[in-house]
Amino acid sequence: MERGNENLVRAYRKFKVLGLKDLALHYEVEENRSTERLEISIAHLTKKFDGMKAVSIGTSQINEYIKDRHEQGAANGTSY
Numbered sequence: 578m579e580r581g582n583e584n585l586v587r588a589y590r591k592f593k594v595l596g597l598k599d600l601a602l603h604y605e606v607e608e609n610r611s612t613e614r615l616e617i618s619i620a621h622l623t624k625k626f627d628g629m630k631a632v633s634i635g636t637s638q639i640n641e642y643i644k645d646r647h648e649q650g651a652a653n654g655t656s657y
Contacts, residue, residue: 614655621646 601619604612625642626634647653 618655 601612601615604615609615614621625645626638646655
């Protein structure tokens with residue numbers, strides 16, 4: 578599995594459990610240095626998956642999202 582995909586899967590698993598707003602709050606409370614990167618990622622994820630329940634998002638939708646982000650010029654490690 579490519580590194581960018583590993584990161585997306587990890588973020589997706591947290592997202593599935595917490596939800597995006599809770600995940601962002603968790604990063605802020607924990608004072609994670611990557612909070613700004615998370616906010617950028619949430620903006621991109623929201624554009625694609627807003628209104629969808631995490632349990633309904635499958636591998637094909639995630640791969641399509643990654644492909645779209647790459648077409649937009651996102652690097653593999655930031656395609657989420």
